Amino acid sequence: MADSTELRRIVWGAGTPRTMRAHWILHELGLSYERRLVGPRTGETETPEFTKINPSQKVPVLQEDEFTLTESAAIVTYLGETYGASRGLVPPAATKERARYYQWCFFLMMELDAHTLYIIRKHADLKEIYGEAPNALRAAEEGFRKQVQVVDQRLAARGPFILGERFTGADILLTTCLTSAVRRRIPLTDVLQEYLKRTTSRDAYRLGQKANQPN
Ligand SMILES: N[C@@H](CCC(=O)N[C@@H](CS)C(=O)NCC(=O)O)C(=O)O
Known part of the structure; x- marks a missing residue:
């Protein structure tokens, strides 16, 4: 498992099945993170601050320090591979x-x-x-x-x-x-x-x- 102790991790988005994917994988991995409860169709995804984070104005978004990742399947795969490989949450690369x-x-x-x-x-x-x-x-x-x-x-x-x-x-x-x-x-x-x-x-x-x- 990669060392993640120093990272500031944030998940943007809550309340939908797609945001659930990010929250669920983080709990599978037991990783700590902060939540930003931005909801779709509330106007919160359309603010200049959020648009800078995700130009598609959608949730979920994962941030780890300066790294920003969108797309729920990419978030699940990135976290699963980086922190959950030993548990097989994502199978080894190139197999x-x-x-x-x-x-x-x-x-x-x-x-x-x-x-x-x-x-x-x-x-x-x-x-x-x-x-x-x-x-x-x-x-x-x-x-x-x-x-x-x-x-x-x-x-x-x-x-x-x-x-x-x-x-x-x-x-x-x-x-x-x-x-x-x-x-x-x-x-x-x-x-x-x-x-x-x-x-x-x-x-x-x-x-x-x-x-x-x-x-
Ligand atoms: N393909 C994207 C879809 C993300 C998506 O459509 N999110 C919806 C909520 S489930 C959203 O943010 N909608 C905001 C809007 O359309 O205003 C993913 O899987 O992350």
Whole structure:
């Protein structure tokens, strides 16, 4: 584990499944950090101070001294690799296992998060802001149901976690996608519900959830 005792570490953002990913991995690693409870659509991500930190005006953001990192999957992978390699939170670089880790991370971020759940969130819950888009909504829901079957089959065949025996950063990404789906009342198979019970019963999940409270 890299020595992190001298670093000032800050997580910007709380209250969403994507910010949860940063809080959760930090609790898996037992690393101390400060929280800045900036919330989306509050105007707080649009201040000049925050825009300097993340020009895309989005959370989460991780800072370690002068180093600033955005994108929840990148934050999980960076922290997991830097401080959690001995626990296998991210498989070793330049191995087939790492390639498989990336495969699942990119799949989850594109197929379950950006292309589907985020579209559903924007054009259902937040339609007052982003507008109604029934066709996009239907396609997103269908897309989610289809792609989540791939995860279901993988877990049924090669679980208990998405890479097999070991819990990794990819499980943080998957769990937070599935909890979003549950919130949107998208039905999940028994395999996925069992998986969620397994990952959300971790102490670090509970602590991360507490830290992810917006106030
Ligand atoms: N791909 C980014 C997405 C980040 C993102 O969309 N964050 C939302 C909250 S979940 C946000 O900050 N939205 C602010 C806004 O759109 O005003 C990640 O995974 O970190």
